[in-house]
Amino acid sequence: MAVIVQKYGGSSVADTTKLKVIANNLSKRIKEGNKLVVVVSAMGKTTDNLIRTAKEITENIVPRELDMLLTTGEQVTAALLSIALNDIEIKSKSLNAFQLEILTTNDFNAARIRNLKAEKLKTLLNNFDAIIVTGFQGITEEGDITTLGRGGSDTSAVALAAAMDANCEIYSDVAGIYSADPRIHPTAKKLKYVAYDEMLEMSSLGAKVLHSRSVEIAKKFNIKLYCGSTFSDEEGSYVVDDYLEQPSVTGVSSMDKQTQVTISKLPLDYTIVHDIFKSVANHNLNVDMISVISNTTLNVSFTIIEDEKHHFQKALSEVLQDLPKLNIKYNSGYSKVSIVGIGMKSSSGVAAKYFDALKNIPVKLVTTSEIKISCLVEESYKDRAIKELIKMFEL
């Protein structure tokens, strides 16, 4: 008996007609001799609608209650899919995080999974062919419901696969992982294999195929991930530890809504740099591309997500209040464009080709790692930059 963990995203379960199609697909897999654990997201725009209703009541939403509210979405999908399966004589049962005891930290809205017991699932699979699990959610030790943050259903699925030592299949309306966003760049190639490290970079760089934490877990437990299309038989992509043919650059991804923060003419004192980033960390804020330039004074520049600008202003004013004449600039409307490839480690000349491709595009900031190069450009240059990179690296 092979156990497979599957996950269906919001657009795949958007209406009951789609749920019935999924039920039939599951039935085929079960008849081939598999037992299925199926993780589902909320239907279509349910989560957004619930958030909108909450905002009609207050702008200041209590995180615990938001999680209580949002987790109803997945419960509706799970129950309906189980009803659809039972209707075609497949023995199935839906379980929420409470019943499955998916223990998380008590960081409401962005909890992390601490522990989940596979025993209950294993026992249930003796009597049922499919267990439908509500994605995106967990419970605290006190028994309060938490959510894992946007895209958290991927994490639920991979965590379950790790606990069950099973393969994990992630289904969405995209047929796999592409070298660039296929909706904007239709010539993008579908990748048969992507390495965990590449996928991690791509997820955190803005490719929305997989939640990056789910890839971290997959990497940690060496879970083979498959990303495919819900409603077509087209073969998808595999996310694996390593694969043989590694081009130097595998894909290009981008992330919008970047703001560049520049603090110039700081006194030449590195403890200030430390204080700045300590304050930012204390406020639980993330900075991305960082550059520190020193000559007679210090210039510190880094990128943040536009939506968090307000929080940064607060954090920086706390630490820099003794230096009132300081010039802090916030430039918004940037995109980060990145190329990723584990082959980069063993090839030379990638940077040269990269800057050759971008020679006519004003680049504001650049950062690199062993397997990626990122640059910050104005949003209006984004598509052009991606196109040039696709051409240069034959993506």
Add this chain to the structure above:
Amino acid sequence: MKVIVQKYGGSSVADPEKLKKIAEMVAAVKSEGYGIAVVVSAMGKTTNSLIELSNSVSKDPVRREMDMLLSAGERITMSLLCMALNDLGVEAISLTGSQAGIITNDRHNDARVIEVRPIRVQDEMDKGKVVVVGGFQGVSYKRDVTTLGRGGSDTSAVALAAALNAARCEIYSDVDGVYTADPTLVKEAKHLPEISYQQMQEMSTAGAKVMNSQAIQFAKESGIIIYARSTFKPGSETIIKTTKSGQTKGITSVVHENDVVRVILSYKNQAKDFNDLIKTLEEKQVTIKELNVAEAQSDEINSKASFVVSYKNVYGWENLKERLQERFKENIEFDFNLGALSIIGEGLNRDNETLLTSMSILENINVKVYGISTTSYRLSFLVAGKDLLKGVKAIHKRWIEENV
């Protein structure tokens, strides 16, 4: 600390604006120093929309999953109400039926509350928080989510009130309590400032939607006094409590129930046919009423059994009906388009006068009676659905309006 349990029904919590108003009401009571648990139903038509969704994937949806599905409705309301309360500076926490310790048997869709262990409710209340509990739902000993059937939020509220040893239980809806007939249909209906548990229970069983009958049973057992009020029109109320016997006399109300079907089975072999039918209905958790069995003494004639079912409350009724028709062929009949009209009072079968008079009233207005059943608190008539309202009005006129 004195504890009050409040319950708000679906129309009272239908939209965010109403929830904000309720939050203000709760905050006002809280500021008087009470501990408060608020039980809420699903918002407006949420439950119906969820049922429609389930019908579009299955004609006969599995019951366990229906409970999983429907219980989402109350969770939406309770979290939103907590947000509204917190917005007013009142600390509040929402708890599901399961978190509130409402433990039921595993009869899905129509579960019975076995025990309430409100440990968490009590803890949070002691911390000074308003506790908002999802009505209508509980958890079985198998840890499955269960629901308590139609009007089950009333049961949640009263059961919780009993377990918390509450000073009272306030049930808020769009009506300011109990009337001598459904006030939306009979405009002459009179408001009842007070009614006994016993009579209220009879009314609920006979189809009055104002209060769930298991809820009244709990209140009766634990002596919790229920105040039935209107959410947005304060002023009048009905108090449901023990009244001294002999205090209420004669007829208190006329209750009706739409959409009932009478099932008639004709059979030769009781063990094979009749028992089988009842077993099938029990498996599907269909509540039957007014069961009547006429067992034949000779093999020459068929035995007959009949009973009525409020089929609108049965998920997958059409499917079940088809199965029964296949199984029993021409020996089973379904008498649709019926309604039940009940007279509620005390000592109704002491003599036959009420019965005879009522029958002649119905006869005079050409309402044919298809079945009668009586208890000492209730006289019920089965009539054609189209005649139901006409009958209720005539009976109400004679026994309530003219009977001063």
